[in-house]
Amino acid sequence: MRYFNNIILFKLITFQKLLIVLTLVFISGCKKNIDPLSFPEKEVVIKELIINGNQAEFFQIRNFWENTIGCEVVNQTLNTFTIKIGTSLLTFKPNFTSLARPQYHFAILIPSNQIENCLAWLKNGGKKKDGDEIQLWRGGETNAEIIQSPLYNSSSVYFADYGGNIIELVARRNLDNPEEGEFSSEMFKEINSVSMVTKEVRVAQDLISQNLGYQPVDRTTSGYKVMGNANGLINLVVQNRILPPTTTEQAYPFEMELVVQNPDTIEVPLPGFFVKITTRP
């Protein structure tokens, strides 16, 4: 009888354990909210992005953007050059302040159906057809070439320019802007998002929402806060955070000026020294 009792007890204990494990599994599964993000109404319209390039590599950077990617150089001075990316402008300045090699992350919007062609285009050397493969930044965890982001409903390819910047070509499915034809840099729509590195993400977020009226996207963390919507985004990244999709590159607040569309002309310096947002009508 005792033997049978023991068996029943054993069964009860194992059943209880099983129940606990199953409940934990269920809770752990339920806890994560992996639904696609819902974006606020106001978008960030990026007019121009002004970033630094290493002085020693300045000529090669311009050569890369003009001849390899195929972007039109719209303005050139002794120290700077500006290229046209769709409706936005990208200006490079040499960094005189340090010998460091500045590294930025920004995303260029491409048509929603062109992500595979875009990858093939990069692999064939961009504008120089059958040229050397443009260096890609692959997904750190999976090593994938095209990175799916179900949260943002987008697919991205990341490549490195001559200066080592992380440039993302993003196809946003929910924008529904397909284009047929052979892929080229003429299909670049605009600079869609920019990562701005700051020590104080919350302070920066408050400054931006007070001065410019952009709202943060829910469920983005205090270390990586996203503001705006799929048509235009600002990513506020805390200093020293690893920049996706890499597993090695750390975010650092290099000098940067982001020019966005706004009726009034204002300047919003973010916490730190060199990162600021200016506006232009």
Add this chain to the structure above:
Amino acid sequence: MRKLLLLLLISLPLLSFAQQPTRNIVSPDTVKPKRSDSLLVDTTDYWKDTLNPIKDSKIWRDGEITKPVKPRPKKKKFQIRFSDRIEYAFMLDYPLTTGAGVETSLLFQKKVGAWSDSLLPPYFGGDSTQAQRRRARIYRAAKIFLIDAPLESIILATQQDFFGHMARMREFELNSKYVFRPINLISFWKPLGYISFDTPKIETEASRQQLGQIASASLEAGGIASDLLAMRWMQRKAVFYHEALHNLRLQLAGLSEVLTVSKNPNTGKSSAEDWMYYTNRQYGFYSEYGYTAENMKRDYAIATFTNPNLYTSLYSVFYNYLINGSDSMRTPAIKIGYGKFVLPWVRYSFTPLGPEWVPEITLTRHRHILNVYGRIGTGVFAQSYGGGIRLNNFLRNDFVSLNAQVAFWNQPYLFKNWVNQEILTIGTGGAATVTGYFKLTKGWHFPISAVAQLGYKTRGFMEGEVWQAAPIIRIGLSFALDKDFEEDYNYPQYEEIKTNKEKKKEAYEAKKKARAKTSTKTQPRQNPYVK
């Protein structure tokens, strides 16, 4: 196609003839118990025993009394009922899914095997001399390779095309049709037809994940079929030759598809290659694959060659049937008690979220089945895990037998529509179904049941089911085609275990009787010679 389906539905009752066993089916449930525990009685001392007041004890010539031998504890034996017969179901649901289709295809496989055996029985002449046995083996080998294996190939192709690839295409609302080939007697083992579809169109309509799922649907159907067969073998505790041959054909088809995948996969060669090509693309791997052909070959070979059911099939077909001429054999499983067996195996599953390992363990208690399985995603594409429990025959009586299934999973996303990619968030999900077989007739020859499977599943990938959250409703007819048990209600009389209370009560009553006997005055013996 619709006319063919209608014809099939009309002629469905014809399938209900039960199979006549060619020889006695080997199954422990049908073997009568041996009575090895009977006592030997010393007849020379019988007269003394008659005087013995204590029952079953003996008094020897020197006056010594031996106590009665304690009989072995008698175990409760299982009564095989009508409701324990294995059901071969014809199921319909909307859209005709792989889960329902594989069940149906196995019914046809059973029937085709039975017809093949009735036309050409597995034994040829006698088997008492060496020459006769040799002749019979040659005959059976010819039957396997010329009739049974080609038939299995045709059934498998139909199972994989119509209930595999096309089932998923129906689910994703992609146009396809089955084109029948003209009958060719020279290459008679080839499938009856092929699936016709517009590749560029479906490549723009469906996501790469959906295309991968369509491609791997044949292997998915194969996995479900091999599981169903293995569970039937465990439930019946006997393996039939035709089922073993079908399983062998399944495994061979899977191996030939996987092991021929090239290093740079492309579409249109084999299901496994298509799955690999599309799934890698869905998750952004183009020039270097996240999951390479080598990885797939290694994992699939491990899963296939460690599966005991493969060796059971090989033994059943090539030794038990071909050499010995027997079309059934005991299921090799680990015995853990009377009528209790256990068998673990691991399967490899091609899911739209990446490859998954499916370790399974099946426990049987007579004809009740408990199958517990896990789903462990390899994480090369998406992180996923899950598991489930299947209970077969958990409730049975003369009118109904019930099966139940519960499953859960944790998966991230499914993608639909490649151009305007629709994202289906999953998270934690689950499914629960109950299948009831309601007996309509109880005869030997027309054992028909009505079958209804009801349940619900949340969104997510589960073998044989649709992606979306949906109720699971399947209805059909089911036929208990095996005569693998004694005639109804003519089972041998078994004895039951007695509880301690009952034993004590019996002992007390026996003592009481003995006391009553001793207390009554015995009559003096009458001398027969004295009148």
